[in-house]
Amino acid sequence: MKRKTYTTEELITEMQKIVDKVVKHYKDEDFAVDVKKIRELEENGEDVKFLWITREAGTHLVLEGEDDYLHAIRVNYKDRMNYKYIEHEIEYKRGQWTLKKSYESKCKHLEYSFGKYRLDVDYKGNDFAQVTMRDVSLFFYPLIWSTDMNYKQANEAIKRFKTTGFFDIPVAVL
Numbered sequence: 670m671k672r673k674t675y676t677t678e679e680l681i682t683e684m685q686k687i688v689d690k691v692v693k694h695y696k697d698e699d700f701a702v703d704v705k706k707i708r709e710l711e712e713n714g715e716d717v718k719f720l721w722i723t724r725e726a727g728t729h730l731v732l733e734g735e736d737d738y739l740h741a742i743r744v745n746y747k748d749r750m751n752y753k754y755i756e757h758e759i760e761y762k763r764g765q766w767t768l769k770k771s772y773e774s775k776c777k778h779l780e781y782s783f784g785k786y787r788l789d790v791d792y793k794g795n796d797f798a799q800v801t802m803r804d805v806s807l808f809f810y811p812l813i814w815s816t817d818m819n820y821k822q823a824n825e826a827i828k829r830f831k832t833t834g835f836f837d838i839p840v841a842v843l
Contacts, residue, residue: 680766695727703730716762724754736815783834798823
């Protein structure tokens with residue numbers, strides 16, 4: 670997809686084309702929520718980045734910084750074999766929307782538990798993994814940290830977690 674700026678109405682039209690092409694179920698319900706949020710973001714006027722996730726069974730709009738929500742979406746589909754979805758990076762800056770890039774994802778999710786901690790690893794394409802440490806001894810499994818890593822760093826995180834039961838974010842990842 671070309672990198673192009675859009676007005677709000679042009680962006681919604683472009684997003685509708687993607688919904689019509691990709692989404693088979695919950696098309697109207699999910700997209701209506703996304704459109705409402707986009708209009709609210711425009712009214713607010715602040716620069717913002719988000720991922721817009723499209724899949725056969727609906728859409729999700731995830732603002733930058735909503736890591737727990739994004740992780741929950743990705744983990745929710747971990748048990749579905751061959752489950753694919755598309756993540757679209759969208760930015761609102763100085764009154765203009767930009768569809769920065771889109772990429773198809775196929776989530777491979779692994780979980781490792783050790784005592785009260787759980788390490789979740791979501792492998793994505795192009796040498797990318799989201800690694801999350803949670804405290805499972807508390808209600809709602811609060812997030813200790815979450816970050817993106819390359820596959821080598823993610824595999825090191827798994828190795829260290831399996832031997833020590835804990836893994837701090839490597840300085841190179843920050």
